[in-house]
Amino acid sequence: MLSVDMAIKALKEKKIRLTPQRLELINILSQENKHWTVEELYHILNERMPSVSITTIYNNINLFCELEIVKEIQFGESLSKYEWKKKDHYHIVCKLCGEMVDVWYPTLKEVETVAESISKFQIRSHNLQFYGVCSQCAEQ
Ligand SMILES: [Zn+2]
Ligand SMILES: [Zn+2]
Structure with missing residues (x-):
């Protein structure tokens, strides 16, 4: 960090x-x-x-x-x-309260490679977010 x-x-x-x-x-x-x-x-x-x-x-x-x-x-x-600024990571967002939590998972380079070969684009970055309900909201 x-x-x-x-x-x-x-x-x-x-x-x-x-x-x-x-x-x-x-x-x-x-x-x-x-x-x-x-x-x-x-x-x-x-x-x-x-x-x-x-x-x-x-x-x-x-x-x-x-x-x-x-x-x-x-x-x-x-x-x-x-x-x-931290190492690259993904996020989970709570649909109800907007709480955002880090998801540490290696960058999905292989997905970029596939997207690149399908589209013939030069891929520079990608965006992946997860949505759900956080534990606090789930209790209510
Ligand atoms: Zn929530
Ligand atoms: Zn984060």
């Missing part, structure tokens, strides 16, 4: 200033093994730094994605969650 020091180094290399908001965001994202919406990050950061705006969070999250210290996971209609 990416360290905070490496993330800060990535910012410095691109001559991007490490503002207090950026540092706090990096701390939140790196400490908790979670998949966040921008709104969730905003609520946490806003408690610690009331002056921060949701636009700032959006901009910084997009910046972090460009720097590849944060990864965007798209699910549903134009809904995205963000997580601290």
